[in-house]
Amino acid sequence: MLNHIQSLFLTVGPLSVILQIVLCVHVYRTGRPFWWIWLIMMGSLLGCLLYLFLEVLPDARRNNSRMMRLNRALHEKNEELEAALAKVNLLSGLLPICAGCKQIRDDKGYWIQVESYIQKHSEVTFTHGMCPKCIEKYYPDLEGEKT
Secondary structure, rough: HHHHHHHHHHHHHHHHHEEEEEHHHHHHOOOOOHHHHHHHHHHHHHHHHHHHHHHHHHHHHHHHHHHHHHHHHHHHHHHHHHHHHOOOOOOOOOOOOOOOOOEOOOOOOOOEHHHHHHHHHHOOOOOOOOOOOHHHOHHHOOOOOOO
8 A cells, every 4th residue: 555655656746746837837928926836836736726727727718719709700701702702703814816906716716805805704894095196096186185
């Protein structure tokens, strides 16, 4: 019986000291009052249990509920981003365009105007104007006016 108690003490003793050191470091790092260190060191196992049940576990529960709130908010943002991404029509790849009239060949082989093709494959709306060179070329009598 005495050997059993001695072996238990040899096993629990170092573990208790390690637990005390870990909890004291926790007190210091989390900014808790320093009297917890005194209680942990003087009260040994009882001080450790009090600190765990009164400080560490409630903190863990609060952090868990905070993590759940943050996770839910992140999930909502992801859904918003996925919805926004679904709305975006992306033009990519090679686009066959006529070198002369600048019409584009669509997937079915039909030639259509650039504006029509881009409006069909995106959310772009075109407005028309004329650059200075085209005004000179098509409306030479409107010199000096630019639109």
